[in-house]
Amino acid sequence: MVGLKPSDIPPTPAVKFLGAGTAACIADLFTFPLDTAKVRLQIQGESTGSVAANGIRYKGVFGTMSTIVKTEGAKSLYNGLVAGLQRQMSFASIRIGLYDTVKLFYTNGKEKAGIGSRILAGCTTGALAVTIAQPTDVVKVRFQAQANLRGVKRRYNGTMDAYRTIAKKEGIRGLWKGTFPNVTRNAIVNCTELVTYDLIKENLLHYKLMTDNLPCHFLSAFGAGFCTTVIASPVDVVKTRYMNSPPGQYKSALNCAWTMITKEGPTAFYKGFVPSFLRLGSWNVVMFVSYEQLKRAMMMSKERMEYAV
Template identity: 75%
Template sequence: MVGFKPSDVPPPLGVKMASAGAAACIADIVTFPLDTAKVRLQIQGEKTSVQNIRYRGVFGTIATMVRTEGPRSLYNGLVAGLQRQLCFASVRIGLYDNVRDFYTGGKKVNPGVLVRILAGCTTGAMAVSFAQPTDVVKVRFQAQMNLDGVARRYSGTMQAYRHIFQNEGLKGLWKGTLPNITRNALVNCTELVTYDLIKEAILRHKLMSDNLPCHFVSAFGAGFVTTVIASPVDVVKTRYMNSPPGQYKSAINCSWVMMTKEGPSAFYKGFVPSFLRLGSWNVVMFVSFEQIKRLMMVTKKRMETTS
């Protein structure tokens, strides 16, 4: 995928999966406050905010959270978020090349857009089956307010897993799987395919060389396109995952309630933080991914030569 020409020796699957998981964790640490702000904006309007707290814009949301709940609130759910990336990114990004090559029958050809989309959808959907419980816990922690006098649903990550399992069963840990599969299949294929296409176009027209500025532009462009396409499903996923048992009958019912009570604009709540987060996340992740992958390949070669 990114950074490797057809003539290059492809890195082993384990290297790609480990590099993707590590790079995604780095990107999550850097951009997590934006993700938390996005979740707060997405659930706003679902119920009356505590003490009439209102969030206005991404930076207004961050400022309000810091003022009312303290700076640590911006990293609510980080542990679950890192657990999610280790399970999720290593599969959806690390397996992308292999699945794409599988669909081309292993032929050394430049795959078409449809093949890339199919590969992205496949690895995105596969990753959800592994990471869904971590996503549920992450979203609920991000939605949880850390205010004095306000009861908190969960006190810690492991306690949250236990509480959800004891009170909602396995179904609770995999709550919102369908919208999450839909969302992540869309995100993965749009993100990876758009990145590849933008980068290839830049290199083909010799606008930039294959370096950091090229990666930055490609990743940021992929982040914008991905946000536009995936935002409605992402909002429904967040609302449904965060909801207590019985509030919505299904993800489709959640969508209908949002449409009838808040209108179509509800599906794009938190768009700006979603875009800022995905754009910056993509930049950090793809750059880190390439550097970590290359470092691991160099280390592997050195170990082979000395052994």
């Protein structure tokens, strides 16, 4: 390994796994307020909830953030952050960190992967990650939807209280509420996000338009974020509403989607699109740039340790 550049050394699965989870947490710290605004806009229009009961209306991503700060305080923009970080360490580590490994499995070890193998790998790691991390996502969404208003009883007092309360009142199934739309959403998101990033970066390098550095990672991540938002928004809105709903409001995720389209029209599926793109686009940029740098840093550290030995 001596004499090789960090970019020449293939990262191990463990490096990718740890790097992906850490990078996703960094991205969440930067973009969480945008995600909270997205959730509030997505659930707007439901007749239940403390926000609806108090007649608060949200307009636009920055208007929503401003309203939250004025009515609830700046800390409310980070409601559910603990569950969000728990989610990323268990979720992103699998769906992003294991993507290359699963892709190699589908290509029987061949480095050159076709579009079909990439899509299969994205679906597999996305679905597996959701199945494991679903409870953290349920708690995160409910905290983000919870308004901290005077005179309104808080739904949960803390992250662990939320896990316990949901399990007690709704059963263990309550912690996996919305798994089907979430698996669907994240299979779509993972495929679009990772495959698009993969393809954009690969072509930029193949045609020598850019070198494997920060601008290349930035452009690839930005393109992946936009494509993912356009394709995944409808499923994301249904997932958010269904996961946040009290028992009995919707019979299933499909019933939630049907209720939305009959009561609010097709545009309901793209509620919160701008914050979704701002959040997903910026999240992709921070995450992929951090991920690429973390991989290199960890491989350099590993190389120094092996050289010292």
